[in-house]
Amino acid sequence: MAPVKARDRVERRLARLLAGLSPAAQIRLSGRPQVELDGQRLEPEAQLLLSLREKLGQPVWDETLSVERGRELTREDAALGAGPRSYPVGAVRELEVAGVPARHYAPDEAGARAPLLVYYHGGGLVAGDLDTHDFPCRVLCRHAGAHVLSIGYRLAPEHRFPAWVEDALAAYDWARANAAALGADPRRVAVGGDSAGGTLATVVAQERRGERAPALQLLIYPSVDISRLRGSHTLFASGFYLTAELIVWYLGHFLPAGEDPLDPRRSPLLAPQLGGLAPAIVVTSGFDPLRDEGEEYARRLEQAGTPVLARRFSGLFHGFINSGGVSPACLAALVEVAGMTRATLSRR
Numbered sequence: 573m574a575p576v577k578a579r580d581r582v583e584r585r586l587a588r589l590l591a592g593l594s595p596a597a598q599i600r601l602s603g604r605p606q607v608e609l610d611g612q613r614l615e616p617e618a619q620l621l622l623s624l625r626e627k628l629g630q631p632v633w634d635e636t637l638s639v640e641r642g643r644e645l646t647r648e649d650a651a652l653g654a655g656p657r658s659y660p661v662g663a664v665r666e667l668e669v670a671g672v673p674a675r676h677y678a679p680d681e682a683g684a685r686a687p688l689l690v691y692y693h694g695g696g697l698v699a700g701d702l703d704t705h706d707f708p709c710r711v712l713c714r715h716a717g718a719h720v721l722s723i724g725y726r727l728a729p730e731h732r733f734p735a736w737v738e739d740a741l742a743a744y745d746w747a748r749a750n751a752a753a754l755g756a757d758p759r760r761v762a763v764g765g766d767s768a769g770g771t772l773a774t775v776v777a778q779e780r781r782g783e784r785a786p787a788l789q790l791l792i793y794p795s796v797d798i799s800r801l802r803g804s805h806t807l808f809a810s811g812f813y814l815t816a817e818l819i820v821w822y823l824g825h826f827l828p829a830g831e832d833p834l835d836p837r838r839s840p841l842l843a844p845q846l847g848g849l850a851p852a853i854v855v856t857s858g859f860d861p862l863r864d865e866g867e868e869y870a871r872r873l874e875q876a877g878t879p880v881l882a883r884r885f886s887g888l889f890h891g892f893i894n895s896g897g898v899s900p901a902c903l904a905a906l907v908e909v910a911g912m913t914r915a916t917l918s919r920r
Contacts (some may be wrong), residue, residue, distance in 0.1 A: 580614060590757065591617050591899050594598035604674045608673055610807055612858040617885035617901045622812065633821040639729065642821065644698045655897020659710035660803035661669075670742035673682075673724035675702045677713035687787060687917040688719040688759035690747045692890075694767030694792075696822030697728050707891040708766070708906060715910030718917065719756040721747055725772070728826035737837050740772040741779060748784065762788035762913075763848075766893055767814075767862070770794025773867070774840040777850050785850045787920045790913055792855045793890050794866050797841040798823065799833040802864035804859050810892060812859040814890035819861065854913050858886035 589597075595616035599606050607614040615620075631637065631645055662680030666673065679686050684885035688711060693705040702724045713720040725739035744763055751758040763786045765773040770791040777789040809816040827833060836843040854870035856863045863884070870882040885892065885905045897905035 581619065591621070591901075593620075607859075610804075610858070612886045614889075615901050616860055617899055618888055619736040619857075620816065621895065621899055624701055625813075626811075627831075633815065633818040635821075635824065637821065639825060643695075643701075646699035647701070647704055650700075650707070650894050651890075652870045653891075653897055653899075653902075654707035659897075661710050661713045661715065664737060666719075669723060670737050670739065670746045672743065673702060674743065675706070675709070675722045675724075677709055677720040677722070678755060679713050679717050681717050685752075685755065687716075687756040687762060687915070687920070688720050688721060688747055688754060688756035688758075688785075689716065689762045689764050689790065690744050691722045691790075692725060692740055692763070692765035692769030692772040694721065694765065694769045695727075696818070697768045697771075697826040698822050699727070700769075703896070704768075705766075707897055711896060711903070711906050712764075712910050712913065715907050716913040718762075718913065718919070719751075719754055719769075722752070724776060726777060732828075733826070733831060733835075734877045735835055736772060736908050737775055740776050742790070743786075744776050744780060744786065747823060760787040760917055762786050762790060764790030764792070764913075765786075765794070767890065768791035769794055770866075771796060771838075771840060776841055777852070778836070778840055780845075781850075785848075786808050786900055786909040787850065788913065788916050789850045789852045790855075790909070791852060791866070792870075792909065793857055793860055793862050794854070794869065795862055796869045798827065798837050798863045799842065800856075801916075802868075804864040805861045807860050808861045808863070808890075812861075812889040816861065816862055819826060841865060841872065845851050845876070846878060847874050849873065849876075849878045851879040851916060852881070852914060853909070854880060855909055856884045857881075857888040857890055857892055859888065861888035862890060881916065883909070883912065 598616040600619040662678040693700040725741045726735040763773040856866040874880045892902040
């Protein structure tokens with residue numbers, strides 16, 4: 573993990589202190605009235621965290637921001653949100669899987685072999701890595717009672733499409749072949765991811781249907797259609813962590829001019845056939861530009877006969893799984909997601 577700067581430590585402690593205040597005090601300290609939009613009320617704790625981010629100064633995500641600086645900012649955000657202490661699991665070790673770095677989290681639970689969740693991190697296919705998603709992977713491992721194999725797939729712009737898709741598929745195939753060696757149940761290998769990682773999990777589920785299908789696809793506020801904007805892109809374009817400006821920055825690096833946004837490997841919502849896929853858990857957050865496309869994907873899966881459990885955390889924002897170390901509300905939501913994962917995989 574990257575070292576934590578002194579200012580980061582102060583900001584973490586401040587965020588945790590503010591998260592412990594009463595809802596009324598959190599709203600007052602946010603400096604604005606209770607945020608209500610599209611029939612939803614932003615959690616007071618989330619409102620204060622977002623206000624704190626603004627007051628500390630937000631980066632400008634335009635063409636002048638380099639890839640290196642964007643990745644650095646992503647790592648800093650993740651380090652702040654993870655909190656000061658590591659979330660305990662049974663064991664953690666570094667691996668190389670299908671030519672890319674990976675990290676294996678083993679649960680601290682006795683008994684029969686636990687399932688295995690192959691996890692793809694978010695970050696717009698440009699940023700994010702094993703460290704930025706160490707905290708949510710630990711929470712999923714502990715509370716889902718599952719092995720988690722986090723995949724450090726290749727990123728744009730250094731690598732062109734479909735490099736990250738190829739890595740996601742190869743990592744899943746490797747996990748199926750090596751689950752027993754990891755101590756996991758080879759009959760219950762699932763895929764999951766958040767945001768752009770959710771894109772990869774959907775593509776793996778679509779490409780590996782039938783006998784090689786995963787036991788579950790866990791999709792956390794997934795990006796599933798980059799071909800057009802929906803209502804939530806306009807409603808939540810600014811002020812809720814993932815902004816329209818940041819989305820454009822990502823697209824500028826992973827979708828060069830002339831490349832096809834309609835390809836189902838980029839926009840899996842556009843796949844012509846969504847039947848016969850692995851059961852899905854589709855998690856969305858209310859204050860998220862990607863909310864509508866994620867919920868549309870859940871509906872299309874259900875219409876095609878694929879079992880779906882859809883859950884919207886209406887008072888939270890895109891990126892909440894990376895804020896659980898300083899926000900009890902975000903942690904509670906992630907623990908709930910882990911519980912849904914445990915329950916679904918226990919029936920497989």
